[in-house]
Amino acid sequence: MLVINTVLSVMAYDYPPEKLSVYVSDDGRSNLTFYALVEAASFSKHWIPYCKKFKVEPRSPAAYLSSGPESVGTFDSAALLAIKKLYKEMENRVEGTTKLGTISGDLATQEGFSQWDSQATSGNNQAIVKILIDGRDSNAVDIEGTVLPTLVYVAREKRPQYPNNFKAGAMNALIRVSSEISNAPFILNVDCDMYSNSSDSVRDALCFFMDEESGHEISYVQYPQNFRNLLRSNIYGDYIKIINEVEFPGFGEAMFVGTGCFHRRESLCGRKYSKSYKEHYQYRSERNPQESAVVLEERAKSLVSCTYENNTGWGKDMGMMYGCPVEDAITGLSIQCKGWKSIYFNPPMEAFLGISPTALGQFLVQHKRWSEGLFKIFLSKYCPFLYGHGKIKLKVQMAYALYLLWAPLSLPMLYYVVVPSLCLLKGIPLFPKISSSWFLPFAYVVAATQSYSLGECLWCGETLGSWWNMQRMRVMRRTTSYLFGLVDTVLQQLGFGSSGFVITAKVTDDEALQRYAAGSMEFGSSSPMFTILATVALLNLVCFVGGVAGVVAVVGGGAGGGMVSQMALQVLLCGLLVFGSIPIYQGLFFRKDKGALPTALAVQAAFLAALACLVPLR
Incomplete structure (x- = not known):
């Protein structure tokens, strides 16, 4: 139909x-x-x-x-x-x-x-x-x-x-x-x-x-x-x-x-x-009635x-x-x-x-295919900076690159959702103190980018809630879809594997549609992407609780007056990641419907998160 x-x-x-x-x-x-x-x-x-x-x-x-x-x-x-x-x-x-x-x-x-x-x-x-x-x-x-x-x-x-x-x-x-x-x-x-x-x-x-x-x-x-x-x-x-x-x-x-x-x-x-x-264009339409x-x-x-198509230009x-x-x-x-x-x-x-797509898995698979294909263009002879040099404007070449480089964005995002949180758990500061003048560039970048992003959304008729969902999904896409797209593209370039075309399902059962209409994320299956999301969510939860507890203990003991100033940005970053992972925690521990995350995946993610927290950082 x-x-x-x-x-x-x-x-x-x-x-x-x-x-x-x-x-x-x-x-x-x-x-x-x-x-x-x-x-x-x-x-x-x-x-x-x-x-x-x-x-x-x-x-x-x-x-x-x-x-x-x-x-x-x-x-x-x-x-x-x-x-x-x-x-x-x-x-x-x-x-x-x-x-x-x-x-x-x-x-x-x-x-x-x-x-x-x-x-x-x-x-x-x-x-x-x-x-x-x-x-x-x-x-x-x-x-x-x-x-x-x-x-x-x-x-x-x-x-x-x-x-x-x-x-x-x-x-x-x-x-x-x-x-x-x-x-x-x-x-x-x-x-x-x-x-x-x-x-x-x-x-x-x-x-x-x-x-x-x-x-x-x-x-x-x-x-x-x-x-x-x-x-x-x-x-x-x-x-x-x-x-x-x-x-x-x-x-x-x-x-x-x-x-x-x-x-x-x-x-x-x-x-x-x-x-x-314009001069010699003539449309030819010949068909015997x-x-x-x-x-x-x-x-x-x-x-x-x-x-x-053999031996043709098609x-x-x-x-x-x-x-x-x-x-x-x-x-x-x-x-x-x-x-x-x-x-x-x-x-x-x-x-x-x-x-x-009305299910998270469909959405992530779709973006994985897009990011993989776009990055493949960037690495090919059709890279707009090479293929388009002298043929299209530099502005257009740069505009293409905005999308062709989705996949590599997974690496800095993966770093930011893992390393600062682990360092918070270990009590290792990564950012300047609030009292330091070097804190201002970090504060400016955070305030400017998020203000601009929010302004875009409100100008386009989106709500504050939908803007927050965009920030949350940006993290999820980059740590899963774009990461898998990057890995697959690199493997193909090295001669391992070949590109394929994965169709995104658009037909969903009535119960899943009801959950979607109610605003619930649809998981419902095991997937390597869901394993990454659940592991990162649990890792940040442990690091946030343990890191804040460590800061409070040091400050309460009177031996770390500057500890709060030192760890403030890491606490904020880790806290935002935990807040953004609320739908994942619900899918892991609280939901009982078919759209929840499987128990086996929750156990696997908990094991991987615990393993990561035990890794000594120097």
Whole structure:
């Protein structure tokens, strides 16, 4: 249903349907997904005219029907009840078929379903290309007789002996299939969980591409990523608002983030920008109207075979770049270094809305993949200071580095959450006394950085509580996600292991969603990342209690009048780390729900923390 709602939201754009084609990449090659799209194609005949008649926003049925639609646009209760009934019937059919796990006998005999081989798997299968709605067909109309957008299902061929290149490979397959079927000059790529929230997004993007003075220079228009399920308290400290409203507007160019981006086809396919481009640009769209959909499908299948890209420029000079888990960032950088400009556009009405992870493990794994891929770019020939030298501005190179160097930030953070606390426990001062003039630089850095961070959050509409959660999650990300990303990248550079693509789960059970809505962190499993978090939390708790007790004992004995002044910053730092670890202590000792940390992990973390506290420091 997540996929269906995204597909229907972009099919219903306020744009001429004969110029709109939607391609769905199913890398899991599921006949259940194909069945869901068949249902979506049928429902679109009712949904699209309903949206345009009543000026519906947003045009994802699930989002619209759950958001009090009577308050949006023109309202007709009878039409609303009818569309609700149709959607609910479709949802029941899709979910019922999904629970069965197979297509029933009648459906299985229909055209399209016969292409599934019972022996095939998601990693070993032939290609499937099926045009579910052919916009050229006079019968492909909605209930009011208006032509429907073209809808195409694509599952590329996969064989174990050939690399599939993950999301980048799937995107390149769609680029080639679309060039054969519709060959539109502009391409929007959207993740399956990012439905369109504004029906004007296409028109808005084309305003930049078709600008008479500078439109010919623009390769892509990037909309910001936004999430519809973020809590006001922002329990996982997602600082997407800071990125969207502060960092990206100051970037100088738009960083391609992999979704919600409109591309010029020619630039995405490797063409370099030249000043003469405006004069000789002509869009070629040749398609024989008499050619059947079956012929097109067969020809398109050859473009998504596992051997098609052999000895070609795909993944190097053409399409999405290969060899990196964050193919979006490296592709955008490559395009900019070919002379193209890019636009970051953040309209008042959010153009796309997705789903943020609702479990801590999902969140940390996602950031691990990002930090690993970004750091890999920095260490490669595509490092912006080398690859971009003389091609993009120094300001843009530095802006890229802000993200590419996430992984190395784990080392200073790991030092700060471990060493000062252990030194506090041993009574070893690391910072100047409060009475010393050398204390002022430390006080300035702490006050300035935190004040600026708080100001950013409040300016972006965040609360004081969400700002604190951001500080807490910054520590958690850097000591786990970024650390693992750094280690994996270094090992790969040394020839040990290879990069992979880990998909972040977005579907969660009802109980976990209730805990998330209540503001509880979701652990629920054992993980090396959770072991690190629990160990650091327990280590700081022991060090804080033992260190403060030691300071009080010395001062109480009258032998250490300057001890408080000497250890003040370490006590403050360790105390803040303990305060920030409260959700971890709750997960270790107090919570009894399924989202708590396992007992075995708590024992393991306690052992490691005790071992660390026993290490003699000199």
